[in-house]
Amino acid sequence: MERFRTHTVDNQPPEFGPRDLWRDDVALREAVAREGGGAHADRIARYGVLAGGELYALSFDAHRDRPRLRSHDRLGHRIDSVEFHPSYHRIMAAAVDQGVAGLSWADAAPGAHVARAALCYLHNQAEPGTSCPLTMTHAAVPALRHAPALREWADKVAACRYDPRDVAIGDKPGVTLGMGMTEKQGGSDVRANTTTATPLGGIGDEYALVGHKWFFSAPMSDGFLVLAQAPGGLSCFLLPRRLPDGAKNAFALMRLKDKLGDWSNASAEVEFMEARAWRIGDEGRGIATILQMVMLTRLDCMLGSAAQMRMALAQALHHTAHRIAFGKRLIEQPLMRNVLADLALESEAALVLSMRVARAVDASPGDPREAAFARIATAIGKYWICKRTPAFVNEAQECLGGAGYIEESILPRLYRQAPLNSIWEGSGNIQCLDVLRALGREPGSADALLAELESAAGRNDDYDAAVAALGESLRNPTGESGARLLVERLALALQAATLLRADSPLADAYCSSRLGGAHGLAFGTLPTSIDHGLPIERAWPR
Template sequence: MPTHEVFNQVPPIVPFDYSDNPALLAALHREGAGWAEAEVRELGVLAGSAEVQDWGRLANAYPPVLHTHDRYGNRIDEVEFHPYWHRLMEVAVGHGLHGSPWLDERAGAHTARAAKFYTWGIADAGHMCPISMTYAVVPALRHNRELSARYEPLLGSRSYDFGLREPTSKTGLIAGMSMTEKQGGSDVRANTTTATPQSDGTYRIVGHKWFTSAPMSDLFLTLAQAPGGLSCFLLPRVLPDGTRNALRLQRLKDKLGNKSNASSEIEYEDAVGWLVGHEGAGVKTIIEMVNMTRLDCVIGSATGMRVAVRHAAHHARHRKAFGANLIDQPAMRNVIADLVVESEAATVAMMRLAGATDRAAHDPAEAALRRIALAITKYWVCKRAPVHAAEALECLGGNGYVEDSGMPRLFRESPLMSIWEGSGNVAALDALRAMARQPESVEAYFDEVSRARGGNRHLDDAIDRIGKELTDLGDIEFRARRVVELMALVLQGAQLVRHGHAAIADAFCASRLGGDWGIAFGTLPAGTDTTTILDRAHI
């Protein structure tokens, strides 16, 4: 005899079209990349399919394995991945989510890439790490014209060519980055790795790197102490003569999340490297790569928020409690509407940054805005992701705490973007550094947010508050997070007031800027148009 009947359980969320996102698509056209909408939609359907969701699930369930030696005792330093990792990489590279925008002369190429990165990242966060680093390496590599000419076409190739071979013999390349060491972390000037110049123009690199993601990459940018100071170098895994470079993989990190991606400690045992930029200019050179990966941190956090909203809303729409669907319960409507507002604010901010990236090369004002807006947005949006994921998980109750729901993996991924490429204090202090060293960035910021003046009184008041905060620089480092948080919220509010739906903009400004909000999600003020907000998110 059956002991129970299964009922009041939600149907599977997949398949689902993750490109059906009005805030994303509107920004795609607004920032000059409407020509990419068809490809963004294609990726959204693919990423939300049952097949691809399984790719991501299994690539995380069976994480990469390091093989330091073969069966005979020979050193091989290879990482073995689940086959679905390679399928994920093939799609990402095939759609140009890596270095392709640098070779694309169409207006809006970086914006198009950002929208695709956002949409495809829903499949799996881990493999987006090497994709991001390959995208980011190009502007730094251009400090060495010879190396750029040799490798840039392959870094932008839409061919995923996995395997250990001499880089120029391959149809496409993936790049990585090695900066941090165990004693220094973000303080890269404390690095002890050395670079000794050779008569043939190369350098011999000796040292231990504490955190190198994607060690199976073909090329790496790394920092080392040369005679002229901390410098940036390019190291291939296979040298031009076909021999293996002396990059030894010591172990893979056992991380909180990002399980599908291999992150390692590596040892340079007299490895061969080529100087990128000038001796002593290592930080200045590699920071161009870091800035591009910081943009992807913002995109990745916005992606996670979008996934979280979808899962929470899907559950609430189909689950009944106390005689009604959860989505019809006033308290739950407040929570999910609040999650939607946060998600849309992150989306419009990251797309504005992508647009500034497209225009920065020929528009000094856009370059100045990008310099400061990237730092403050990286700080705030990435900081919000874990709180957002936790609240969305809670909407599913105990069901959300079970691995099968997908929410635990989303939650474990959520802190990474805030840590990667400079944790909270580093990002906040970098914003202050931009204001001090490039005052034109402050002017560009105020020009940007002031375009929304008159659209919302809470926003207008908040813009004025920023001006007051910046007039007193006496304890500015102590107040760094407070100042940068307010600047990020104002930037988001300005984008929503100018370009977002009125219901979203009003709710954001009243709660985040007007103070009519609690500390937790789900404390939007009475009178918020939750129906319109939820309808906009197709809930």
């Protein structure tokens, strides 16, 4: 057999992990300090090691072994349980315990939202599927705090304790939350929802819900924020899995959705059969109540997509730094360097805008301008960053060639995951219509946006020209058919402004390529006048 040595393995990169995702990310460390989260740097640093090591390794089994619905136990009792691989629970426990779902509410000090955003960004690099219940748990708290009777739920999110047992919340140190808004006939048009909520007389804000939800996110959660038609109109409710006495609530999981990606997370269809729920906010104000949650979940869409970009870029850089072709490492080949540098520019721009919005969310309670900026910038960033991610991940796959297309790599998983954030929490058209609505009806949003853009004026000629052109568009907003182009230009300008104000060494290259017309339609079309080495070295410090 020694004569036929046909399987000598050479010219292959070493294993990607374990890796310190915080140490390797210069742009993230700068953004955390710049946007006010520096007091939490030690916590974030610890999570960078955990996410790039143990959680990254666990993610493969959590993703491969998909959740399974158990509607009944062996004796025929209806249990509506979802079973997961043990790695899923280990990942969830690490994330919840370290504050990915609750740090913003557990720590009232300034910068908590920024620090929590950094934790979310690191987590999404390792296992984005689990981000769905983490995001919804985090985002539900502001709505829950408007209902004094439900304060225990908000407090148990802030406790940062993971407990997957299917028991009443009185017996749990911490809780997770899901969401149910979408119905078959309505989709994004939630006013068309037909699920009804009937008040249970004499029992405060308690109602009985009857209806069906087409998407019921994270159905294993302890409770769910849902929309239903009350006598006074569409209203928001908290529907618990278990009632206070421990009895199972009156809902049935019909099936789990068979999704393109997001395999570690469960999504379901559900029927409510006079399920008990507690109203949050006034009757008829359901959309206004749930929008507090939606703004935070949309920020997490931005962070999640930026994180997927970062992991895809890191995989491409790792491979090309070790793989040799035509006598040189791939990372030294001029055309490959153009591709990698272009991806590095896109990745850093996505991160810095996401973290800037996180700072605006952090400051919103005491700063109306920051609140107005967060309102419109979230929709702009959610549209653009999430829209760019599928093409970005595919370009990273090409850097690996066929090795980026096989399931042993994380890249096929990222590629299936990449379209989700552009669909979840309102697709691209919804975001663009939301921007038009803010510009037309909320003068504070337009003023805050212009102030943000003007704060970077005078630092780059291409940027100044782009902002001058945008000023006219903002004074005379386009009709719906032109909304995507307007929002795209706003997103590029906002990313450029954030890079410029941060004094990023990539700012001029970004402005030249994205705003100055010196960039093609595909990645890897940076002009030769740009130093391709700088973005690569910044993204991959040696």
